[in-house]
Amino acid sequence: ETGVTQTPRHLVMGMTNKKSLKCEQHLGHNAMYWYKQSAKKPLELMFVYSLEERVENNSVPSRFSPECPNSSHLFLHLHTLQPEDSALYLCASSQGVGTSGSGDLRGANVLTFGAGSRLTVL
């Protein structure tokens, strides 16, 4: 299998449940991301892992807990979520890390996305 694979594609959970979203990339990339897409809002960056270390955590509530056991796998553990957490959760990976500076020498840091996990919290 190639690209970025996310499972499950759809998840319905109650507010007291504990579940996990899984992401796997087969591209040899060294950075992985979790994004949240809510209706009519821009994609919101949640977490970034570079070489299996978390480098970004954009004030995400603690009910979301990421895990990156190796450079190919990324998890998002969910517990005691709220209905407003219902959204499409997108995983992405990229080869580039760090700042590139202006110019073409290193090229754009391109994200490759998975198809997403549609989460509904009842």
Add this chain to the structure above:
Amino acid sequence: DQQVKQNSPSLSVQEGRISILNCDYTNSMFDYFLWYKKYPAEGPTFLISISSIKDKNEDGRFTVFLNKSAKHLSLHIVPSQPGDSAVYFCAMNTGNQFYFGTGTSLTVIP
């Protein structure tokens, strides 16, 4: 504060004509500007990018224009085809930080 704005949520264009999608931003420190395309039930896929030191980049039917003084990015698709119907997101990045617009839904009418 939203750093990247796509003010047109939707656009309809006749097949064969030009589609122009627009994006405005506020941060002058971005290194690269990108366009992504998203079909229903799929993740966004990378389409084309442009460096901050250029003002135009062309790839087949797709051309991206960057006007740094106006902080404006646009994507031209010509000629438009029905298969281009999708949601288009502009994105801007520096290092690992990416900022996305809300998307413009393009419909190309056969």
